[in-house]
Amino acid sequence: MDINAYDFHLPEELIAQVPLKDRSSSRLMVLDRQNQTTDHKHFSDISHFLKKGDCLVLNDTRVLPARLYGAKEDTGGKVEVLLLHQTDRDEWEVLVKPARKVKEGTRIIFGEGQLTAECTGTQEHGGRIVKFSYQGIFLEVLESLGEMPLPPYIKEQLSDQERYQTVYAKEEGSAAAPTAGLHFTTELLEELQRKGVEIVYLTLHVGLGTFRPVSVESVEKHEMHAEFYTLSEEAAQKLNEVKVSGGRIISVGTTSTRTLETIMRDHGRFKEASGWTDIFIYPPYQLQAIDGLITNFHLPKSTLIMLVSAFAGRDYILDAYNKAVEERYRFFSFGDAMFIF
Incomplete structure (x- = not known):
């Protein structure tokens, strides 16, 4: 059809x-x-x-507060990462923007270094596999750094x-x-x-x-x-x-x-x-x-x-x-x- x-x-x-x-x-x-x-x-x-x-x-x-904003370790270029699901311990399938700038081996820094990610694999449609490094409990780090992943058709910020x-x-x-x-x-x-x-x-x-x-x-x-x-x-x-x-x-x-x-x-x-x-x-x-x-x-x-x-x-x-x-x-x-x- x-x-x-x-x-x-x-x-x-x-x-x-x-x-x-x-x-x-x-x-x-x-x-x-x-x-x-x-x-x-x-x-x-x-x-x-x-x-x-x-x-x-x-x-x-x-x-999850699954939208993260970070910067490439080598160039400082801004990167947006959206967590989709966990594939292994500390490893996640994510969407990244701009996808073309994140290749295998790319490292991304979030916040003041409380969280880092290394791209370990690439997929279609901007998908990537990344492995996170952090101190403490991942969900607590995510709560402090992440934002709610509202759909792209919602332009307003969510106050609550x-x-x-x-x-x-x-x-x-x-x-x-x-x-x-x-x-x-x-x-x-x-x-x-x-x-x-x-x-x-x-x-x-x-x-x-x-x-x-x-x-x-x-x-x-x-x-x-x-x-x-x-x-x-x-x-x-x-x-x-x-x-x-x-x-x-x-x-x-x-x-x-x-x-x-x-x-x-x-x-x-x-x-x-x-x-x-x-x-x-x-x-x-x-x-x-x-x-x-x-x-x-x-x-x-x-x-x-x-x-x-x-x-x-x-x-x-x-x-x-x-x-x-x-x-x-x-x-x-x-x-x-x-x-x-």
Whole structure:
């Protein structure tokens, strides 16, 4: 299928630059797949659409302050480094800018020397493997020197770094936030639990695939970058119980969805599992794991809008996106959300 089949017109001013003061006050477009209807609500209304026995699946990954600014040891030239994932002890896959100036053997100094990195390997699309040297604990050094890696379409500075974390973020390791979860507050999650909605956590560390555009004309030729996931035995057992009892599995975000679908594809049921997934979900893929999806509005021609289209149908989704533009919804990471069931 041609990548242009997933294109739509998006005015630049609809790209949200800052988060709303109240996480749950964002707008919510509700899509009923069976009746092909569209409704307009606020995210705080989500409890009206979830019922006792449903299970909400949240990705508890925590974003690293993964953007570092340093200088080449030999020339003093400025270098930006974005951590993607750890490949070995003190060794990381990263993106660097300008990539052409960082070759194998290049050493980069950060801060006043608290952290140094040596390039030990090169990859496509500006990717590099670097080995870090430091004193103390790496995450503490990173907290003092690193910045939150906001997506390139966000031009504003973030005054509170925690606004690019979900309220339930726990497991350090992501290069980007699972943004569908940014709408939840602790109070809203407690309200859902009182209603009898089960809450299950999994982890998928968001990596390079989030930053890599689809650069081929044919969707089938696009290659996804692998990301690490884990699902506990307790979480798998709860998910299986919900399925058996007739409850709905409501996935929060495309990252949770990809994890659940990977496990269902590989095992035919939910089970304790961890590993790397490069699953690429696009029509006519039939999703097996989920009954509902909470997600943000995604970039034109992105793998994420393809995943949503596989769940709800391309024409229905593109029509909803066009309505979102007409209704002046806010798009992308800090934007509004949709609930599809």
